[in-house]
Amino acid sequence: MTRIVAALLAIAGAAAAWAGWRYGLWSDGEPGAGLLPGAAGAAVAVFAGTEALSPGADAPPPQAVRRLLGHGAAILAFAPALEVVGTIPAILLLFVGTLRWVERLPWRVVVPVAAGAALGSWLVFERLLDVPLPRGLWWDA
Numbered sequence: 001m002t003r004i005v006a007a008l009l010a011i012a013g014a015a016a017a018w019a020g021w022r023y024g025l026w027s028d029g030e031p032g033a034g035l036l037p038g039a040a041g042a043a044v045a046v047f048a049g050t051e052a053l054s055p056g057a058d059a060p061p062p063q064a065v066r067r068l069l070g071h072g073a074a075i076l077a078f079a080p081a082l083e084v085v086g087t088i089p090a091i092l093l094l095f096v097g098t099l100r101w102v103e104r105l106p107w108r109v110v111v112p113v114a115a116g117a118a119l120g121s122w123l124v125f126e127r128l129l130d131v132p133l134p135r136g137l138w139w140d141a
Helices: 002-023 035-053 062-085 087-102 107-128
Strands: none
Touching: 002 035, 062 087, 087 107
16 A cells, blocks of 8 residues: 555656646746746655655554654644744644654754744745745734
């Protein structure tokens, strides 16, 4: 079953890479709209394809399934959290939730990593790239 899922992910990654290519990876001397999805899709295709073709155990251990479900739930909760609380608090919640309760890391690791991810996102997008991040319903009210 693991190989089938990996093969399906490799196909999806290849499709995303192709879509990114069609959007254009580079235009007018700067990154095009398709660079990030194309690169991400290519990475998914390569890594998932490698997993699909590698010899090994087909059944993942139970803790791997728990972690996968936890990460999936956190990512699914991230989009609605963006709408309600905004980008920076949503990033904090995502990192705290996944690092503390999915990965079971101690608070002394979780807090600085989550704060660094939120601060780094704010610095890169708001300050460096001058891209406004969604503020959420709480801040717009």
